[in-house]
């Protein structure tokens with residue numbers, strides 16, 4: 001999917017919501033455990049109930065890999081369902097990969113070609129030759145970890161290297177990579193106050209912003225400092241939406257939570273844009 005197609009969808013739905021499909025069998029409604037593929041049944045019900053309210057879905061692959069071959073099959077069924085039923089929706093494989101070049105090429109092939117996600121999250125720690133294999137895919141996006149939402153972000157990312165915070169070095173250096181126009185960046189919603197500085201370095205790039213909902217980040221603050229002329233934000237919530245209820249009404253409850261965020265997003269869009 002091109003960035004323009006993503007922007008069109010945001011304008012149409014008045015939403016820049018990304019729903020995280022982080023499925024934990026201990027948290028989903030117990031009646032689903034009787035089904036052949038409880039993870040896919042859960043995802044399908046959530047997607048069917050929420051697709052008009054969001055512009056992206058982000059399965060975190062850890063939650064699928066944890067269940068072995070069965071989990072991987074559920075991931076495959078979920079992305080196929082999204083690509084067939086809702087090809088206009090942006091898909092993110094949250095896999096946080098990145099390795100020496102030939103290994104990254106294999107990771108890129110799995111997520112961007114075989115599973116046909118629109119994007120994949122990548123860790124920048126191993127540098128240029130670990131990231132560029134992901135960037136080689138036309139109309140696919142590499143979402144580089146810049147400033148993450150967790151406490152550990154302060155261990156390295158905010159430390160000064162050559163007179164500049166490491167996350168700023170990541171932003172600046174990655175702009176020099178071949179096909180850097182295919183880059184997006186992760187910035188945690190819990191670090192909204194850093195967004196003004198971040199926008200100085202990457203004014204036009206899309207940001208994936210996790211951390212509203214369960215981690216306590218503020219949507220309003222993220223919009224205030226992070227929104228650009230093309231919106232430029234995908235705000236993710238996982239647990240805050242998909243586990244709104246663990247009874248038979250779980251999909252409707254998820255839709256209600258998604259709708260609350262979508263309404264706040266529509267207000268933010270109306271503040272930032274005339275129409």
Ligand SMILES: O=C(O)c1cc(=O)[nH]c(=O)n1[C@@H]1O[C@H](COP(=O)(O)O)[C@@H](O)[C@H]1O
Pocket residue numbers: 020022060094121147148149150186187188210211212213214215236237238239240
């Ligand atoms: O790359 C991510 O998506 C990510 C980066 C980050 O800095 N913080 C973060 O929480 N995430 C992911 O975003 C999701 C957040 O989930 P909730 O806290 O349940 O909304 C999880 O899948 C995390 O792995």
